[in-house]
Amino acid sequence: MNQIRDAFLLMMHRFWTVLILGLLLITPVYFFALIFTNYFFRYYGALDLLFIAHFFRAFLVLLALSVSQIPFIELAYRDAMGEDVRFKDGFRSILEHIFPVYIMGILYAFLSAFGGLLFIVPGILIAVWLYLFPYVAVIEKKHWWKGFKRAFRMGKKHFFQLLLIVFLFGLFEMIVEYVVLNDTLYLTTRFLVIAVVQLVLNLLFLPLFTFIITYYYIDWNGGKEAFQEEDWGAWEGWR
Numbered sequence: 001m002n003q004i005r006d007a008f009l010l011m012m013h014r015f016w017t018v019l020i021l022g023l024l025l026i027t028p029v030y031f032f033a034l035i036f037t038n039y040f041f042r043y044y045g046a047l048d049l050l051f052i053a054h055f056f057r058a059f060l061v062l063l064a065l066s067v068s069q070i071p072f073i074e075l076a077y078r079d080a081m082g083e084d085v086r087f088k089d090g091f092r093s094i095l096e097h098i099f100p101v102y103i104m105g106i107l108y109a110f111l112s113a114f115g116g117l118l119f120i121v122p123g124i125l126i127a128v129w130l131y132l133f134p135y136v137a138v139i140e141k142k143h144w145w146k147g148f149k150r151a152f153r154m155g156k157k158h159f160f161q162l163l164l165i166v167f168l169f170g171l172f173e174m175i176v177e178y179v180v181l182n183d184t185l186y187l188t189t190r191f192l193v194i195a196v197v198q199l200v201l202n203l204l205f206l207p208l209f210t211f212i213i214t215y216y217y218i219d220w221n222g223g224k225e226a227f228q229e230e231d232w233g234a235w236e237g238w239r
Contacts, residue, residue, distance in 0.1 A: 003219065007211035010076060014085050021071045021090045022203040029068050030199050033060040051117065058113040062127065065206075066105035066134050070097050072207040073138040076214035093138055100143035101134050108133060108148075128163050129155040135217045158220055165213065173205045 011018060037057050044053040071090030079085050108130050116123025133151035136142050142150050155162060177198070184197050 003212050003215035006079070006215050007076070007208055010079050010085070010211050011208050014075065014079075017075070017085065017087045017090065018072065018207045019203060020087060021075075021094075022207060024091070025071060025094060026068050026202055026206060027199060029064045030202055031195075033064045034195060036060060055113050055117045058116060058123075059109045062109035062112055063102075063105045066108060067098060067102055068206055069134050069210045070094050070101060070138055072210035073135055073214050075207075076211040077139050077218070080215060080218050097134075097137050097143075100147070101137050104133055104137070104144065104147060124163075128159055128166070131155055131162060131166070132213075132217060135214060139214075139217065154217070154220065158216075161216070161220075162213075165216065169205075169209050169212065173201070173209075176205075177201055 037053075037060055040053040040056040041050070044050060071093050074090050074093035075085050078089060108126075112123050112127040112130075114123075115126045130148060130151050132154045133147050136147045136150045136154070140150065180197060180201060181194065184194055
């Protein structure tokens with residue numbers, strides 16, 4: 001539970017840094033995904049092909065999630081290493097990793113969404129097995145095939161832990177979102193207001209969730225000492 005405690009502490013101590021980075025990255029990604037998701041549901045809904053709309057929705061959500069985590073992985077990693085947590089480091093991480101993570105995210109999102117479209121279980125397996133590829137990219141600087149290979153090994157080794165963390169946090173977020181959006185609907189039904197409320201929730205939950213996974217990722221690889229010695233691969237027995 002230390003990972004959750006550390007995530008909340010980092011969120012509180014660097015709230016404005018997290019918020020500004022979220023506004024710079026999460027906001028445009030969120031509205032991009034929202035606009036296209038609504039378009040796909042209207043278009044394919046009219047054709048009675050909602051399963052295609054659900055595919056695109058899952059694809060966009062997973063792609064957006066992969067890209068949006070980049071600066072927050074950097075912040076949590078620097079905090080775990082005992083280094084200064086600065087806005088410029090989070091922003092630099094975006095510039096350094098956004099292109100490879102975006103391209104890798106397209107493949108990841110497609111495979112996960114397509115697997116879920118055919119059979120639910122393959123979609124879940126792919127989504128969890130490869131979920132850590134942005135963390136591999138930011139923390140270990142491994143992109144493309146090496147990044148996927150490393151992420152797969154990590155995801156397979158810690159499958160049930162990762163699945164449980166994602167499920168429990170997702171459930172918690174869903175409950176909070178349901179309560180907040182229900183209260184919002186009592187006040188207004190305007191789409192823009194509801195979208196903004198949901199964006200605010202994403203600005204809070206996504207960084208917090210990323211912090212938690214980052215701390216677990218470091219622990220799964222031998223902790224702070226292993227990364228300082230750049231010996232995480234040997235610690236896992238993968239070299």
